[in-house]
Amino acid sequence: MAEPLVEFRNVTLDYGGKIIVQHMNLKVFPGETKVILGPSGVGKSTILKAILGLLRPQSGKIYLHGKEISRLPERKLSLVRRRMAMVFQHGALFDSMTVAENVGFRLRELALADASAIAKRVREVLRFVGLENAASLRPAELSGGMRKRVAIARALAPDPEIFLFDEPTVGLDPVNFYNIEQLILKLKHQQRATMVIVTHDVGSACRTADSIAMLYEGRFIFEGPGQDLKREKDKRVRAFLDPSQAGLLVH
């Protein structure tokens, strides 16, 4: 089997001693869509922060292509971070810039190409997300779903090795929810993108994931494909899938 693109070995994550994730093992293979599922506040975003190297493990190791990144000095870590793209929950666009400027931002910042090559790449990724006609608009003129698509185009522009999505569909109306999910599936099937998607939406997790890991009290209590999740007997998983069963929870 291929080497994992990202791997956690026995990773414990904390904030000032408060343990969030304990002795976690995680493997994300090239081209895989891994969904981390779990209720609010359980530590899903914290795992993405650790992948990005914004939070260092209290113990354990994190690897990228088999090389440990969790103990790298900040200067080297920032180079590693450039190979990843994070799509934040709220898009995090620059209000004063146009859509095209937002999408080209990292390419300009990292001086990855000259101006005409950047403009070409920006057009290409805007077409990919279906926003080729919105290049000169500003974020305030866009709907929530369009902003999210711009954020995805911006993430895609530097051709990252891995996409990290934090709650990509949360707060969207059904049409935009569907559109963003389709875009994720397009990244998966057309770009063979490697993705880690954090969500608490079970349906979306099952439709997009190759593999789902469900986080509960600092540990993964389920790992496997969506069809296995639906058959899982663990009471905590059942209660999450069907809240009417929440009485089954032991505490």
Ligand SMILES: Nc1ncnc2c1ncn2[C@@H]1O[C@H](COP(=O)(O)OP(=O)(O)OP(=O)(O)O)[C@@H](O)[C@H]1O
């Ligand atoms: N910078 C921080 N300092 C201290 N505690 C934090 C910090 N960030 C998050 N936490 C705490 O860590 C826990 C996990 O937070 P995290 O944001 O990873 O959860 P989440 O699963 O992403 O939740 P949500 O679904 O609400 O986004 C929460 O109890 C949160 O209050």
Ligand SMILES: [Mg+2]
């Ligand atoms: Mg979160």
